[in-house]
Amino acid sequence: MSNVFNLKKYFMTPLIKLIIKHPKLMESKIFLKAMLIFPEKISKSYDLKLKHSDIDYQAALSYAFGLIKRKPQKILDLCTGTGFAAFMALKYFQDSIITGADQSSKMLEMAKGKIEASDSKRINFDFGNAAKLSYEDEAFDLIITSNAPIYLKEAVRVLSRGGDIIVTYSFGGAAFINAESDIMSLLEKNGLHLVNLKNVG
Numbered sequence: 001m002s003n004v005f006n007l008k009k010y011f012m013t014p015l016i017k018l019i020i021k022h023p024k025l026m027e028s029k030i031f032l033k034a035m036l037i038f039p040e041k042i043s044k045s046y047d048l049k050l051k052h053s054d055i056d057y058q059a060a061l062s063y064a065f066g067l068i069k070r071k072p073q074k075i076l077d078l079c080t081g082t083g084f085a086a087f088m089a090l091k092y093f094q095d096s097i098i099t100g101a102d103q104s105s106k107m108l109e110m111a112k113g114k115i116e117a118s119d120s121k122r123i124n125f126d127f128g129n130a131a132k133l134s135y136e137d138e139a140f141d142l143i144i145t146s147n148a149p150i151y152l153k154e155a156v157r158v159l160s161r162g163g164d165i166i167v168t169y170s171f172g173g174a175a176f177i178n179a180e181s182d183i184m185s186l187l188e189k190n191g192l193h194l195v196n197l198k199n200v201g
Contacts, residue, residue, distance in 0.1 A: 016175040020182045023152070027131070059201030060168035061085055061146060065092045067196055068164055072096050072141035076158065078130045079148030083111030083123075085168075089144060090123050099140075101128035133158055142166070152190040165192065173199040 019025055065088075072093060077086040080100030089098050102108050102125070111125045128134055131151045138160040145155075146168045155165060169176065176183065177199060184194050 016172045016179070019149070020176075020179045020186060023186060056201045057084065057146075057170055058088060060170070061088050061144070061166070062092075063198070063200045064144075064166040064168060064196075065089070068093075068142065068166075070141070070162065070164070072163070074140045075099070075142045075144065076101060076135070076140040078143060078145040078150065078155065080111060080125060081107045081148075083114055083125065085144050085146040086111070086123060086125070087114065089142075090119060093142075096122070096142075098123045100125040101130065101133065103127065103129045130154065138163075144168075147171075152186065152192070156190050156192065164195075 073096060075086075075089050075093060075096050075098045077083070077089065077098065077100040080086050080102045081104070083100050086098050086100040089096065100108075100111055100123070102111070105127065108125050108127060115123055115125075126134075130145070130148070131154060133154055135158045137157055139158045141160050141163045142165075143155050143159055143163070144166040147170055150165075150167055159165060176197065180194075180197055183197065187194055
């Protein structure tokens with residue numbers, strides 16, 4: 001456990017700060033390559049890790065869903081992985097259509113395998129890269145992403161006017177809180193404003 005703590009303390013927190021200040025780093029070849037390889041490697045054990053973790057992965061999403069005032073018709077879960085956030089949204093927003101997008105074919109295969117027949121008209125999963133989406137402009141009323149890099153310019157392009165974006169992480173809480181002014185600046189550059197920044201759980 002201490003090794004994981006040290007990894008987060010000495011690697012993830014500085015990385016978060018660096019990326020918030022310099023989001024173009026997410027477009028570098030090494031970062032993009034890592035985002036292709038890493039999800040494929042962890043796909044088989046990912047759901048089991050969530051199930052047996054000390055972290056309540058639902059806490060931040062549940063809190064954020066409660067802040068949404070306008071009921072979304074169409075929701076996009078970026079970097080959906082095995083569909084954790086997408087299936088939470090399916091239960092919470094019961095009149096919405098949910099699309100999960102990910103570039104890991106193994107993760108998508110697992111997500112698709114969880115769809116129950118009764119929900120098949122309300123949820124689907126597409127192969128897609130968060131940095132270059134195939135969806136039309138303003139296609140979604142709500143965009144969610146959990147524990148993944150977010151390419152704000154592209155997310156804003158597919159977000160409807162007046163729509164919402166929820167971004168949650170199960171790590172690095174203090175780093176995000178301490179970087180509030182940089183986050184606000186980054187959002188404003190992309191035509192967004194910060195509604196809430198909070199450590200939950």
